[in-house]
Amino acid sequence: MKKKDIFDSDDEEEEEENGQEEENEDEKANDEENSHESKEKEKDNNEAELTNKNTIELNEEKENEKEKGKAINKTLYGIFIMGLPYEVTEMELKNIFSRYGEIIKIKLPKYQNTNKNVGHCYIYYNNEQSAIKSLELNKRKLGKRYMEISLSKPITNHFKDNNSIDPDDVPLDCKTAFVKNLNYNITEEEVNEKFKNCGQINAIRFVYDNQTHKFKGFCYIDFKEHKGLLKALKLNGSFFEGRKIRVDYEQGKPKKGKLTNDDEDYNLNNNKRKKY
Numbered sequence: 190m191k192k193k194d195i196f197d198s199d200d201e202e203e204e205e206e207n208g209q210e211e212e213n214e215d216e217k218a219n220d221e222e223n224s225h226e227s228k229e230k231e232k233d234n235n236e237a238e239l240t241n242k243n244t245i246e247l248n249e250e251k252e253n254e255k256e257k258g259k260a261i262n263k264t265l266y267g268i269f270i271m272g273l274p275y276e277v278t279e280m281e282l283k284n285i286f287s288r289y290g291e292i293i294k295i296k297l298p299k300y301q302n303t304n305k306n307v308g309h310c311y312i313y314y315n316n317e318q319s320a321i322k323s324l325e326l327n328k329r330k331l332g333k334r335y336m337e338i339s340l341s342k343p344i345t346n347h348f349k350d351n352n353s354i355d356p357d358d359v360p361l362d363c364k365t366a367f368v369k370n371l372n373y374n375i376t377e378e379e380v381n382e383k384f385k386n387c388g389q390i391n392a393i394r395f396v397y398d399n400q401t402h403k404f405k406g407f408c409y410i411d412f413k414e415h416k417g418l419l420k421a422l423k424l425n426g427s428f429f430e431g432r433k434i435r436v437d438y439e440q441g442k443p444k445k446g447k448l449t450n451d452d453e454d455y456n457l458n459n460n461k462r463k464k465y
Contacts, residue, residue, distance in 0.1 A: 265313040266320040274332035290319025367439035369407035372430040388417020
């Protein structure tokens with residue numbers, strides 16, 4: 190009996206061991222299942238985090254685009270400077286006036302035929318305080334001339350057609366339009382017909398080559414009033430006799446040296462030509 194009991198005891202121990210192994214296998218399986226679920230959750234969390242990050246970056250990009258759009262339409266505060274040396278450059282002006290604040294743009298008009306500046310300019314800052322501070326240079330000497338500086342009206346900084354000309358750039362006493370890229374066979378009468386609706390024209394002056402005496406494809410139109418010139422500038426980029434013309438403003442008459450002895454000034458008021 191004792192031997193049987195001993196054998197019975199071994200069976201019970203074996204059964205307990207088998208039960209323990211099964212329990213360990215179950216726990217291992219559960220651990221593996223939990224580990225797999227944990228990895229799946231971690232993967233889902235990573236994907237969700239990545240999605241959120243992409244969404245945030247996309248939103249930030251949209252906000253940046255909005256900010257860029259705001260910058261494009263930002264109000265600029267400018268000054269108008271008269272009495273500039275005709276040789277002064279945009280870089281020189283920037284070096285002088287940037288001490289008062291960030292300069293957004295400089296408008297330095299130039300003559301078409303000489304490429305020299307006309308003696309005045311606009312400088313625009315990103316805030317009103319900078320523009321006001323720069324007035325301390327008023328009446329100061331630059332080169333051989335004395336600057337006259339005043340505040341100009343604020344403008345909205347935006348992109349515009351490259352062919353357009355800002356009326357603020359045109360001197361108030363300027364009444365002459367410079368028209369180029371004209372058809373070489375054009376006549377003064379045809380030019381007059383093109384621009385007569387802009388305002389009363391005092392004279393149309395064609396420019397000829399010094400050697401060949403042929404028309405060079407550009408002319409000057411003298412209007413009676415400043416507003417006639419402003420209307421003429423709106424024809425910049427329009428087509429005339431098969432060519433896209435460029436219209437700009439010109440302050441004063443071209444020098445005689447630019448014309449030949451045969452060059453003529455066509456006066457539309459008395460319908461006669463006069464020599465230079």
